[in-house]
Amino acid sequence: MTTESSRTQTVRLTVSQAIVRFLSQQYTLRDGVEHRVVEGFFGIFGHGNVAGIGQALLQAELDDPATMPYYLARNEQGAVHAAAGFAKQRNRLSTLAVTTSVGPGATNMITGAALATVNRIPVLLFPADTFATRAPDPVLQQLERNESQDVTVNDAFRPVSAFFDRVWRAEQLPLSLLNAMRVLTDPAQTGAVTIALPEDVQAEAHDWPVEFFAKRVWTVARTRADRDALQSAASIIAAAKRPFIIAGGGVQYSEANAVLAELSERWGIPVGQTHAGKGTLPDGHPMDVGGVGSTGTIAADELASTADLVIGIGTRYSDFTTSSKALFQRDDVRFLNLNVAGLDAIKLAGHAVTGDARESLTELGELLGAHTTDEAYRAEIAERRAAWEATRSAAIAAEAPGDLPAQIGLLSILNEELADEDVIVNAAGSAPGDLHRLWQPRSAKQYHVEYGFSTMGYEIAGALGVKMAAPERQVVALVGDGSYLMLSQEIVTAVAEHIKLVIVLIDNQGFASIGNLSESVGSQRFGTKYRYRNVDTSRLDGGVLPVDLAANIRSLGANVIEADGLDEFRAAVRAALEAEETTAVYVRSDPAAPGVDGGWWWDVPVAEVSDIESTAAAREQYEIDRVAQRPHL
Known part of the structure; x- marks a missing residue:
């Protein structure tokens, strides 16, 4: 409904409806090409946002599904990772927003927000917050503090956001959204932009100037140097x-x-x-x-x-x-x-x-x-x-087809089988190191590795975002068993949305990267293997756990091809790339197999005193290695 006021034309909408309408009219401009700033919402609804942002997105969908598409996520952290993957693939010119309920729904996003800000990737987050009126107090999932009444769990977003605001009153929304757009579209300042929305404010109606919803273009400046x-x-x-x-x-x-x-x-x-x-x-x-x-x-x-x-x-x-x-x-x-x-x-x-x-x-x-x-x-x-190149080739050639393969052999096959424009997505563990040394990218966007925050669980969710941003490309999520078990739920989102991913799950029976690091610092791979607790020793050094990860993927709705060895792995990768639906390739590898020479020192402090011989030896080597550090002042 539009009405005339004494000064300007207004439209009466809830705060949430105003957010959706405003975002649908925001564009970036670079090199003469326009892009939507926010191309859709990921979200999970709860009592904090179902009647606010949830209702607004429904209303937009019923009016025109293209206005602001909504995608049902399965994990709030995964939703932010998907938004970050989307924005990175789009060279930070477009992104996705994420809406969550109050309390744990909100705080589940904090890791994703940190990842985005560390990597300078724009994502727009709308965590619900407790009542601005404080009429019901405390509400479900509210944090109570002795010393303050205006601190909520959403204040935890402040240090991991490039911009943070909380909209206590409807009148505050325009300035908050304009500043959000300013930071999202600033190459030097961008990161996670967080606007906390009290659940009662989301549903409040207000008379908004119609001009607030006019198309607005934000120039992504190519700043000239002095x-x-x-x-x-x-x-x-x-x-x-x-x-x-x-x-x-x-x-x-x-x-x-x-x-x-x-x-x-x-x-x-x-x-x-x-x-x-x-x-x-x-x-x-x-x-x-x-x-x-x-x-x-x-x-x-x-x-x-x-x-x-x-x-x-x-x-x-x-x-x-x-x-x-x-x-x-x-x-x-x-x-x-x-x-x-x-x-x-x-x-x-x-x-x-x-x-x-x-x-x-x-x-x-x-x-x-x-x-x-x-x-x-x-x-x-x-x-x-x-x-x-000779060193690289020799290391790969040393892989025997019949052995439990080393990771470098698997990665070499992936490198050969992916087309020039296909994308490999990875994040944490030992794979980033091997990829950084071994992968031979044939196009600018083929290599997509999140290694600023090194977030376990990014791989599948990030790949979902990449595929949404580049549906014409094959997108391969490379994930180890440790990372898979932390965050794999967005497989369900991909299946539900008919978004085809290829997932390569390497089963190391534990944390391969940290296992190797643990050994190098004299900690003997302690706490890095997936094992039963030994009833005789009370240590986690018992038998291998009977976890069937391939069956787990199937239960989430994806197809699975199990591969044994390099030859079967190559055939499985080819079949997964040719498939029309999300397909996973499951393969076991040898986490202790040697990699390829390369890399320089990395500072991981070793215990200065220890009764363990391996730790004492590692500390001695650490003292030698760190002499090479320079202050560069």
Whole structure:
């Protein structure tokens, strides 16, 4: 209903109905192309949101299902992961919103919010909150505190959100939503945007100015860097003898891949890639030396360790990338950081160039003209690339088809069987390390590994979001048994929505990655194996648990192909890719099998004193290793 007021035309809607109508009219604009900011809602309804956001989404669906599609999630954390996967695939130009009920429904999203903010991925969260009126008090699932009446469980979102607000009154909503859009569409500030909605406020009616619901376009700015900073950067690059580029996720989101490929080859500068940046150069590019850092290749890490200039482009320099600041070994090494976010541009005391990656690289290319490194350095890069490829090939060839396979053999088959535009999705455990070293991406978006927050359980939910964002691509969720058992419920969502995923479940009978790490720090794989408790020793070192993960997947509605060994695994992967419905490939692997050489040190402190011989030996080695750390101030 629309009415005339003394100042402007208004429409009477509930707060929730206003949110849905407002979001349906928000767009991003970059390079002349518009995208919906929010393309739909994930949610699970409870008493906190069923009569508010739930009713508003129903009303929108009955009016026009395309206005704001709703997808029933099975786990609130999984819903946020799916939204993050969607937004990452769309280069942060579009995302999904998530609505939950009050209390545990809300707090279940906190891990997902942290993942999004850590990785600079925009997601929009609407956790329900307790009554603003406080008429019923305490309500079901309300947190009561002795010292305050205005703190709820949703305050836990504050440190893990890029923007947080709580709408106590309807009049506060316009400013809150406008600021939410500001942060969602800001490449330097984006992350989880959380607006807590008291359940009574969600259902309240208000007279809203009609202009609030007009189409609004938010420009995703390609911020130009300061000219003086660029000229200084060009001089720094020109003076370097052994420069090395680290390409991070910012290269991908800026769509600067082609510019980087052209300039790195022209300049003769090798490019190592972070997890978020892997794929910025396609496999076979002469300057691509693979992953860099603790999970990097021998080629990349040796070149990085001897570099006199490290050029970080769109990277936040996580400890895996810098090998806990032990990777860059030259005393005279300098850092040049090109980043849209000032927070990242100043890291390692580098020369900061704050601006869009694509535009800044283009301008640097113009300033440097025909500059190039010398032939000896180019020859060394080629030699190291060839040596690494020989190491990689030898490690994969060592896999025997009849043995319980090592993970590297399985990943090699996946790499061969996926088409150029297909996507591999992974997150935690040992797989990210092997993928970072071994995977040979043939397109920019083929490699999708969440390794900023290293969240177990991201894989299947994240793959769901990726597939929703790119329905034309095959999307493969690679997940270990430990991660699968933490969060696999979004298989049901995929089945319900007829969204075809390929799930590769590797059964390690425990936590393979942490098992290896535990052994390296002298903790003897304690607490990392899935075993019965031994009645004789009272320790978790009994027999193997009779958990049938393949049957579990079937019970969730997906097809399952069980594979034994490499040959059967390859056939199963091919069948799963050809299938029309969500299909899982279940395979057992040897978690103790050797991987492939590569990677640098990673700082995991070891107990300084111990009665255990293995721990004492690990501490001795730790003291030796950490001498390599540098402050880079």
